Amino acid sequence: MYVGDSLSLNHWQSMVCLLYVVVSDQSRILRETNDTISTFVFQDYDLSVMLFHSQYLVDIENEQNGRILKLDSLKNGEIWKNIDILVFNTWLWWYRTGPKQPWDYVQDGDNILKDMDRMLAFQKGLMTWAKWVDSEVDLTKTQVFFQGISPSHYNGKEWGKPGVTNCSEETQPISGSTYPAGLPPASHVLEEVLGSMTKPIHLLNVTNLSQLRKDAHPSTYNGFGHMDCTHWCVPGLLDTWNQLLYATLIS
Secondary structure, eight states, rough: OOOEEEHHHHHHHHHHHHHHHTOSSSSEEEEEOOOSSSHHHEETHHHEEEEEEESSSSEEEEEEOOOOOOOOOOHHHHHHTTSOOOOOOOOOTTTOOOOGGGSSSSTTTTTESSOOHHHHHHHHHHHHHHHHHHHHHHHHTEEEEEEOOOOOOOOOOGGGTTOOOOSSTTOOOOSSSSOTOOSSSHHHHHHHHHOSSSSSEEEEEHHHHHHHTTTSBBBBBBSSSOSSSSSSOOTTTHHHHHHHHHHHHOO
């Protein structure tokens, strides 16, 4: 099960496609969907590849005063902890503001706030998830991965092109293995939280290799007509993410 936002959807689509093309009888693949979970069932292999939509991992609850992002609440864990392989992701929505922000208030402990430092909120939400893994997940039955921070490419200054504001003209990867701007701050927060856990989980560390792929986004070719330098083309870079996931699973 992939658990996360639209980048988890992106990641899940890649895995489903990689598996689909090697199945001899594709009529034996079923698709099931409900409000929160989308599943492809590969019947001949007793395998379900699932996507659970969760933008923050922690909960958003509707209360009298509005939609509250609860940094210390994680109720969906009861569903997740019975899965064989979990691939978590969150980051994209933590800095989202305006009409598309899906909450009205954020709750930190007993305090309900109109807003707070977003990086701190991200850290606190991750800590809630980490504590849940440490206390609730049986690693003898479930393998847990966390997808590293997925970079976007809207600031050409990061790769040596000041003034460029998107990826639309990028047709080649960055040469070498170093991204000029370095890792995003969220990566350091994620690694700090994972390092504090008592149970060993796998960091699918795709950030740096993805930073080099400024050419791998759909840009305007995404079916929606707007510039997209956040998600990734399929087939493409995400297949590498899943190959790394597969290599870890069989090692």
